[in-house]
Amino acid sequence: MxxxxxxxxxxxxxxxxxxxxxxxxxxxxxxxxxxxxxxxxxxxxxxxxxxxxxxxxxxxxxxxxxxxxxxxxxxxxxxxxxxxxxxxxxxxxxxxxxxxGFFSRPLDKTGPSLFVATGTGLTPLRSMVRAAVETGHTLPMWVLFGVRHERDIFYREEFAELARKHANIRFVPTLSRADETWSGPRGYVQTHVPTLWNELTGLGLGTPHAYICGLKRMVSTVRDLLRNDMRIPRDHVHSERYD
Ligand SMILES: Cc1cc2nc3c(=O)[nH]c(=O)nc-3n(C[C@H](O)[C@H](O)[C@H](O)COP(=O)(O)OP(=O)(O)OC[C@H]3O[C@@H](n4cnc5c(N)ncnc54)[C@H](O)[C@@H]3O)c2cc1C
Structure with a gap:
């Protein structure tokens, strides 16, 4: 190569x-x-x-x-x-x-997608979502983003704006150390994966693909959950680890 x-x-x-x-x-x-x-x-x-x-x-x-x-x-x-x-x-x-790297998402071969990131694991997923938007891709792209505190949710306005403009985009930040003022989802990303996956599957648009990025511990946990517990085909679970 x-x-x-x-x-x-x-x-x-x-x-x-x-x-x-x-x-x-x-x-x-x-x-x-x-x-x-x-x-x-x-x-x-x-x-x-x-x-x-x-x-x-x-x-x-x-x-x-x-x-x-x-x-x-x-x-x-x-x-x-x-x-x-x-x-x-x-x-x-x-x-x-x-x-x-090979963590990419060929737009002609992919279906509905669940993106799962913690921290700056969001960055390649932002690139994928924006690339798909640029080409008029209309299949669902749901982004589950885990950080500790509300102040750590970066690109928040940008994803909120994308979701306002494009019905196929959904942005779900979840906080592992939320204070009492936070009314959104709480806990680690893996807590929310089964519900979002089942909702995506329920749309009847084909088996979704998962794109997971962040530190090893989260990536392994979510990958094992999807592949082993939820029996999602391996070629629908894509991941990149930072450590
Ligand atoms: C393919 C790939 C893509 C990457 N993309 C990014 C990226 O887009 N943004 C980014 O910030 N980092 C990214 N990283 C991590 C980056 O390469 C460095 O490891 C990171 O900047 C830490 O380097 P350092 O020299 O500051 O600390 P080091 O002393 O080299 O690392 C100390 C510890 O930092 C932890 N760590 C590494 N990355 C992160 C992180 N992002 N958040 C919290 N803890 C971390 C690791 O567990 C490591 O043990 C990527 C890594 C890989 C392999």
């Missing part, structure tokens, strides 16, 4: 999405379009004083003809890569390697 391309990128914009997540917009230095499939990721080479490190990040934006793309990065306490990127200044250049 050929090695993925290496190219230079420049940080052109950044913004805070939640107390621990920053969105970084990079642009290819050579100005050419960045081609990738929704769900893929890039490696960034980070030149730290004690030596270069590489970290992988899912692409949060959807494929377009543009040279720019977005990443959303959780700041991990004491984590060298995420700390470096949270402190990166506009105009800085880095080496990127990609696109890479």
């Amino acid at each position: 050929p090695l993925p391309p290496t190219f230079q990128v420049r940080l052109v914009d950044s913004r805070t999405l939640s107390p621990s997540v920053r969105e970084l917009t990079f642009e290819r230095e050579d100005g050419s379009a960045f081609a990738f499939d929704a769900g893929q990721w890039v490696s960034l080479v980070l030149p730290r004083p004690d030596g270069e490190i590489r970290r992988s990040y899912s692409i949060a934006s959807h494929p377009s003809e543009s040279p720019s793309f977005q990443l959303a990065i959780t700041k991990v306490d004491g984590g060298p890569g995420s700390t470096y990127l949270h402190e990166l200044s506009r105009g800085a250049t880095l080496t990127a390697i990609g696109p890479q």
Whole structure:
């Protein structure tokens, strides 16, 4: 298999999405379009004083003809890569390697979909949903998103807006440490998977596909629930792990 391309990128914009997540917009230095499939990721080479490190990040934006793309990065306490990127200044250049990975969603082969994410596991799913919207895809796309607190629900307005405009999109944030003012779903994502899955199945549009992304513990739990307990065919359960 050929090695993925290496190219230079420049940080052109950044913004805070939640107390621990920053969105970084990079642009290819050579100005050419960045081609990738929704769900893929890039490696960034980070030149730290004690030596270069590489970290992988899912692409949060959807494929377009543009040279720019977005990443959303959780700041991990004491984590060298995420700390470096949270402190990166506009105009800085880095080496990127990609696109890479097989966690994608061919629009011509997929059915109704349940997307399940925790934290920045939402980013490749955002790319997939937005790619599908761009192509006028009308099958149900339901996004179940787990975080601890209400303030951690990033891209909230964007998903709410997508759901207002497109009847096939549903956004279900669930909080594992909700305070008493929260009236939405509570608990870990896996608590809500069977109900949402059964509702999706009940629409009679075919066996749904699940796209799961986040840290290993959640991904394994949801994957085992779907494959082993709920007996969903393996080729309908797709996942990406960050650790
Ligand atoms: C294919 C792939 C795609 C990824 N995409 C993203 C992404 O879009 N956004 C992103 O923030 N990270 C993503 N990651 C994780 C990222 O590559 C780094 O592992 C992360 O930034 C931590 O690096 P660090 O050097 O700061 O900390 P390290 O010292 O390398 O890691 C410390 C610990 O942080 C935990 N960790 C890793 N990622 C996260 C996270 N997102 N949230 C909370 N804890 C985490 C791990 O359990 C790890 O043990 C992805 C990883 C892979 C393999």
